[in-house]
Amino acid sequence: MLLMKRTIVFMALVFIVIGCTSEPNEVAEQEQFTSQQQIQQENQVFTSERNKSEGKWDSEKNGRKEKTAEEEEEEESEVEASYELNENIWITPIDNANEKVLLLTIDDTPHQYSMEMADTLKELGVRAIFFVNGDLIQSEEGKEKIKQLDEMGFEIGNHTMSHVNLNEISAEEQRAEIKELNALIEEITGQQPRFFRAPYGKNTDISKEVVQEEGMQWMNWSYGYDYFTEYREASALEEVMVNAPELTDGGNLLLHDREWTNKALKNIVTRLQDKGYQFVDPHDIR
Ligand SMILES: [Zn+2]
Numbered sequence: 001m002l003l004m005k006r007t008i009v010f011m012a013l014v015f016i017v018i019g020c021t022s023e024p025n026e027v028a029e030q031e032q033f034t035s036q037q038q039i040q041q042e043n044q045v046f047t048s049e050r051n052k053s054e055g056k057w058d059s060e061k062n063g064r065k066e067k068t069a070e071e072e073e074e075e076e077s078e079v080e081a082s083y084e085l086n087e088n089i090w091i092t093p094i095d096n097a098n099e100k101v102l103l104l105t106i107d108d109t110p111h112q113y114s115m116e117m118a119d120t121l122k123e124l125g126v127r128a129i130f131f132v133n134g135d136l137i138q139s140e141e142g143k144e145k146i147k148q149l150d151e152m153g154f155e156i157g158n159h160t161m162s163h164v165n166l167n168e169i170s171a172e173e174q175r176a177e178i179k180e181l182n183a184l185i186e187e188i189t190g191q192q193p194r195f196f197r198a199p200y201g202k203n204t205d206i207s208k209e210v211v212q213e214e215g216m217q218w219m220n221w222s223y224g225y226d227y228f229t230e231y232r233e234a235s236a237l238e239e240v241m242v243n244a245p246e247l248t249d250g251g252n253l254l255l256h257d258r259e260w261t262n263k264a265l266k267n268i269v270t271r272l273q274d275k276g277y278q279f280v281d282p283h284d285i286r
Contacts, residue, residue, distance in 0.1 A: 083285045088219050090250040091280050101280045102251045102272060104128035105221060106261075107159055107197065110145035111136055113262035117255075118149055120265050127281040130154050131197045134161030134181040143188050150189040155282035157195040158182055158216065166204045174206045182214055195219055195282070222246055224254025226261045234263035242271040 081097035091103045106117060109130040121128055130149050136142050150156050160166070160177040161184075169177070178196060186192045196211045196218045198204075203218055211218045223246035225231040231240055237260055241253065255261050255268075269279070 081284055083280055085217050085219055085285055086250070088217070089222050089252050091252060091285065092250050094286065097284075098278055099249050100276055100278060101249065102253055102277045103280045103282065103285075104253050104255065104269070105131060105157070105197070105219075106255045106257060107131045108133055108163070109136065109159075109257045110142060110149065111257040113259060114149065114257045115145060117257065117262050117265055118152055118154060120262075121154075121269070122152055124266065124269050126269055126279045127283070128154055128279070129157045129195055129282045131157040131159035131195075132181070132185060132193075133159050133163050134177075134184060135163070137184065137188070146185065146188050150191075153281075153283075155195065156185055156189055156191075156193055157197055158185065158193040159197050160199055163199045165200055165202050166198055166207050167202050171206045174204060175210050178207060178210045179214065182216075192216075197221075219252060221254035222248070222251045224256075226254075226256050226258055232258070232260050234260045237261060238264040238267045238271070241268045242275070247272075 082094045083091045083097060083101070084094055086092045091101055093099045093101070104121070104126065106114065106128055109132055111133075114130060118130070130146075132146060137146055146156060158178060158181050161181045162177065164173075164177060166174050166177065182192050192214065194216055196207070196214075196216045197220070198207055198218065201220045203220075208218060223241075223244050225240045225244070226237050231237045241264070255265070273279075
């Protein structure tokens with residue numbers, strides 16, 4: 001026993017000596033390696049947490065109790081799927097991820113219908129990005145909504161503080177529009193948004209610069225209709241969203257926090273699913 005203790009002490013000393021004499025480069029590399037490992041481990045934890053919650057959604061939806069090994073495997077590969085944002089619009093698969101996908105984005109949130117829309121999506125097991133307007137989260141109620149959306153697993157995006165056309169304000173004002181909202185959202189959710197959408201899709205050189213500085217990506221959309229007068233009615237909106245000529249793989253769908261959109265949401269999603277489309281979890285976009 002004593003001999004063992006001595007051996008351990010000796011071994012420890014040897015390690016310390018070796019550690020001290022190794023090149024700074026190696027140490028740095030080791031540190032890097034460790035932090036990469038940590039990131040991987042953290043990702044695994046995150047993935048398994050998500051697995052749990054997604055599994056819960058599934059079983060709630062289908063009333064299943066047990067999942068077969070095959071289903072577990074299928075779910076695993078779904079979670080590992082990853083995507084990238086292409087040309088600031090399209091969602092394209094990395095490696096073998098399914099390409100018949102769409103991304104749902106909801107702008108001008110959280111106004112009147114966001115929470116109901118979130119409940120509908122949760123029921124359907126579908127995730128989306130909620131692009132937030134800063135002036136809608138000045139109140140405690142607004143803040144609470146964002147917190148809930150984040151906790152429900154939706155991605156929270158930046159849609160500027162006051163929904164201005166960025167082309168019409170100064171460089172300094174543009175910076176403030178984006179950065180102040182980032183700080184506010186981070187205060188509420190603990191995380192800075194990863195995506196930015198300019199009001200009316202009007203990005204500027206300055207806004208692109210700020211977005212890059214803040215480590216975000218900006219995105220426009222491939223189609224949306226709920227702001228056109230003739231589609232401010234649920235069934236018309238449903239039809240056009242499901243049969244739009246712009247509907248293609250990797251499409252980025254724009255919706256808003258509006259009464260008719262809220263009403264049409266469930267059918268839009270299920271009918272697109274019936275067409276074979278899967279909705280991307282924004283967290284899977286790199
Ligand atoms: Zn907007």
